[in-house]
Amino acid sequence: MEFDTLEDVWEFWVKYGRQVGFDVRKHYINKSKNDGKITSRGFVCAKQGIRGKEKEDMIRTRNRDDTRTNxxxxxxxSLVRESGKFKVSDFVGEHNHTFHLSETVYIMRSQRKISEVHAGLIELASSSGIKPKAAHELMSREAGGRANLGFTELDQKNYLRTRRQKNLVYGQAACLLGYFQDQLTxxxxxxxxxxxxxIEQITNIFLANARMVIDYANFGDLVTFDTTYGTNIELRPLGVFTDFNHHRGLTVFGAALLYDETAESFKWLFESFLxxxxxxxxxxxxxDQDPAMAKALSEVMPNTYHGLCTWHIMQNGIKHLxxxxKDGSSFLQxxxxxxxxxxxENEFEKTWEDMIDTYxxxxxxxxxxxxxxxxxxxxxxxxxEFTLGIRSTQLSESLNGDLKDYLKSDLDVAEFFEHFDRVIEQKRERELQAEFNARQKFPQLGLKNSPLLxxxxxxxxxxxxxxxxxQYDLASAARIKNCQEDSLVHTYTIEFMHQLGEFIVSxxxxxxxxACSCRKFEIFGILCCHVLKVFDCLDIKxxxxxxxxKR
Incomplete structure (x- = not known):
């Protein structure tokens, strides 16, 4: 047989090995000293030769199984000078080992190769948060089975690891700054x-993309900040600034990877946030109930009301008390x-003292x-205080859940933020879906002729x-018990039938x-049933x- 190029020779040998059922590899190569051309080339069965004695004598953590059978x-x-082609000069075809099954030949090393198309799909799946196993299964089905895909799941993982190592050739800091520059572009x-x-090494990192900046301009009257989620192999705390949007869905104002949770780190972070x-x-x-965080907030945002997460307080209460x-105690209640x-406040103080005395x-x-x-x-x-009904940082728990689903501990910093961006995009997609529904359909009005509704x-x-x-429905169950009018301020006493308690609306x-004594508008941002009852009295429609x- 004659071949035009050595690539043709290798392609033939690979196909031959696949057809027969043995793995192949390249052996020796000879070049001419005069012109440097390849004069001869050897190809063998992958089981040619035996393991060298020096490798046998090495001390290993684990012994590898033999693959060679000589x-x-x-x-x-060999090269034919006259024609420039390569002609078979020697061939031995008798093996001394069993062949692989036709169903398993695709696993042999010589039969595995990741094409450019598949490499692009692997990278796309990785950046989309699809786990390697799921991505490999999808590509296998598309190719008509694993045997037709051309590479194994292990090859896929090795490819991703190699790509990550190449990306980090200049270190994580340079990789991170490259990511920031790409985002700015x-x-x-x-x-x-x-x-x-x-020593000029990066410790703490903060970022906020353009969408976060816009959302903060609209909804930044209240913020929850949580650092309970530890990410990457060093378990560096991830701090996330969040709040409700106008659909009462999660919106994110910024995120940070912190080196530690000291007052100095938090002070730098809050200053960067502003x-x-x-x-x-x-x-x-x-x-949460973090003294270092409280100290930093008092210095950076002295006029901002600082509330504590009730969930963390309850957990600490269970831990300390x-x-x-136990035994059916009602202390927690x-x-x-x-x-x-x-x-x-007086009722609180009395109940608190009674609790201490009782238990x-x-x-x-x-x-x-x-x-x-x-x-x-x-x-x-x-x-x-303006709280929108929020009493805890648990608002970010859904975000933490999504992060745990998609993020892996071995990610470098730049990869982490790329995946974090994808999780934020999912939240943004939910907001757009809610926005679409709000424009597509309207709630049914029980009172169809009410101008206010x-x-x-x-x-x-x-x-x-x-x-x-x-609140409008509750207003219908309320009544005005008393009304005092003077030239400037009217005061209304509101009560509910069969319920204790009164509310004062001025x-x-x-x-x-x-202004209502329940202060619902000041706290929550919508009018209370007591004010709506007075609206009805004053004929405000x-x-x-x-x-x-505005929010």
Whole structure:
């Protein structure tokens, strides 16, 4: 046989090995000293030769199985100078080992190769968060079976690892800065910050893309900040700034990978956050019970109300006072009552003291510490703060769940942020779906002729409209017990039939403003049923513009 090129020879030998059922490899190569041309080339069975003695004598952590059988099969070609072709000069075809099954020949090393097309699909699947096993299964089915794909799942994993190593050839810092530069090229509004240590290595990283900047401009009156999710192999804390959007869905304002959780790191982070968002400070921020975080917030955002996550407080309470919650004890329920239900400060103080006396708490160190912070977690002390009904940082739990589904511990920093961007895009897609539904269909009006409800269904998103509708419904069950009118302020006492408690609504006739003792509008952003009852008394048929928040 004659071949035009050595590539043709190798292609023939690979196909021959596949047909017969043995793996192949290249052997020797000879070149002319005069002109450097290849004069002869050898190809053999992959089982040719035996393991060298020096390898046998090496001390290994584990012994590898033998693959060589000193198989004599060979296929040598030599260059014919006159024609420039390669002609078979020697061939031995008798093997000394069993052949592979036709169903398994695709696993042989010589039969496996990742094409450019498949390489692109592997990278696309990886950047989309599709796990290698699932991606390999999909490509196998598309090719008509694993035997037709051309590579194994192990080849796929090795390809991704090699690509990652190439990306990190200049180190993680350079790779990260390259990622930031790429983001800036796509959108100049992308914001980022890095903090260096005393040997100029990157420690803390903050970023906010253009969408986060826009969302913060609209919804940045309240922020929750959570660092409970540890990511990558070093378990560096991931800090995420979040809040509700106008559909009561999660929106993200920024993210950070922190080297540690010291006051200095948090101070740098909060300062970077404000720089990214043009210095706009939120009215309220919720965090966990971290002293370092509290110290940094008091320095960077002294005028922002700092609330504590009730979920973290409950977990710490169980940790420190779990012995008081055994054997059917109602201690936890009383503690929750102090936290979530009591509206009057005097009632809170009495209930708190009764709780301590009833359960005979001797070690009060944790309780005394949390009591000093009552203004950050007790409902009765938060009546003047804008919270949107949020009392915890658990808003970010759905985000943490998505991150755990898609992120792996061996990711480098740049890869981590690429995958984080993808998770944020999924959240954004849910917001767009909610936006589509809000424009596509409207909630049914139980009272079809109400001007106020007709207005509300137009200006509010469906989820906010339903909240207002519930207040409108409650207003129908309320009655005005008493009304005092003077030249400037009218005061209304509102009560519900068969329910204890009264609410005071004052109406300033000068600037046409309302204030209710429940402070629902100041806290939650929508009018309460008590004010809506007074609307009915004053024959006000629509919501004044000042009571429809921009958010």
């Amino acid at each position: 198989c004599p099969v060979r296929f040598y070609v 796509k959108n100049p509004s992308f914001q980022y910050g890095v903090q260096l240590d005393n 720089v990214a968002h043009a210095g706009k400070r939120p009215k309220t921020i919720f965090t 779990g012995n008081l919650m 009383v503690f929750k009552t102090c936290m979530f239900e009591l509206n009057d 005979g708490i001797h070690d009060r160190s944790w309780l005394d510490g949390i009591y000093k912070l009552k203004g950050k977690w007790a409902k009765c002390y938060m009546k003047n 007709k207005q509300a269904v137009q200006v509010y998103t469906p989820v906010i409209f339903r909240m207002l509708y519930d 109406y300033d006739t000068t600037d046409k403003t309302f 629509t919501i004044p513009d000042m009571y429809i928040l």
